[in-house]
Amino acid sequence: MILSVNGMAVAVEADALPEFAAARELLRQRAVEVGLLDAAVEDEAEIDSTIEALLEKEVATPVPTEAECRRYYEQNPTEFESGDLVHARHILFQVTPQVNVPQMRARAEEALNTLLAEPDRFAAMAAELSNCPSGEQGGNLGQVSRGDMVPEFEKALFKFGASGILRDLVKTRYGFHIVAVDQRIPGHRLPFDVVQEQIAARLRSRVEEKALRQYVSVLAGQAEIEGVQLEASESPLVQ
Template identity: 85%
Template sequence: MILSVNGIAVAVEADHPAELAAARELLRQRAVAVGLLDPSVEDDAAVESAVEALLEKEVATPAPTDAECRRYYEQNSAEFESGDLVHARHILFQVTPHVNVPQILARAEQALNTLLAEPDRFAAMAAELSNCPSGQQGGNLGQVGRGDMVPEFEKALFKFGALGILRELARTRYGFHIVAVDQRIPGRKLPFEVVQERIAERLRSRVEERALRQYVSILAGQAEVEGIHLEASPSPLVQ
């Protein structure tokens, strides 16, 4: 591909979009035009520094208002909820290649029936039977949130209303689990004040992205770009 911007050949690195290379050259040339970069300088770090100074000077990115942040908060409330948590224990009957799966399953079901009748024996049986290191701590997994475990195990942990020793084994890629849910902590909506800065940064990034895209389009509209199509705008904002 032969790519040039205002008659200057632009090298396109492998696995890098040609559009990005053309945009960078447009910005480099603009930095030269406004006196922020000597045209003879080719050092990448110096060019990047000049481009940053150019964008700071010519691309306006107003900070989002409190009202805009609050509106985003209300319209996207699910993003700002702390996740559900559970305190859980388990006993793992591991399934590995060449093991007798029906025999492992039978042992797991027998142990589950014992624990449903005698739940106080959970820690002792975890230490004796579990193939998970947690067995030495009574099977304790501590506080677990959504996404912390494999999906099959998570489904059992967060089954609606599940509490105490679950009456069915959880089956995962690792084997069969006896699961005890000791406590549930429902998720809650985080206060606006806690997430306001996070929202402001997200909205600010969006504004910067749009402004940069528009700025490059304006530069492209005033340049001769060959070898690639860049969206161009005839706007006279850039003098």
């Protein structure tokens, strides 16, 4: 591919986008134009750091106000909720290609019936029967949140009202599980003060990205570029 910016040939790495290479060359040339960089400099790290200095100097990005952050917080409530948690234990009867599945299920059902009658034996039976490393800790999985486990296991854990030793086996791709839900910690919405900085950083990142696109568009509108099409504008007010 032949790529040039204002008559300057631009090399494009095998795994790089030509648009990125052209934009970088535009910025390098602008840095030379405003006296931040000597045109003879070839050191890539020096060029990159100078481009950063150029953007800091010429691309202004306002800091989001508290009102803007609060508006984002109110409009996106689910983004700032701590997830539900459960403390859970399990005993896994693992199913492998060599396993007699009906026999394994029967063994798991027998163990479940025993535990429903004698729940205090859970830790001992986990150590004896479970094919999961957690068996060594009495089957303890610790705190589990949504997304931590495979969907079929998660569905059983977070089923409304599920607590204690579940009365049915939970079947997953790994086998049959006896599951105990020991404690639930409902999720809650995080206070605005806790997430304000996070919101401000997110909004500032969006503004910076838009401002950078606009800046490169203006440079592209004033340049002669061959080999790639960059969005170009002669106006600094491009949207």
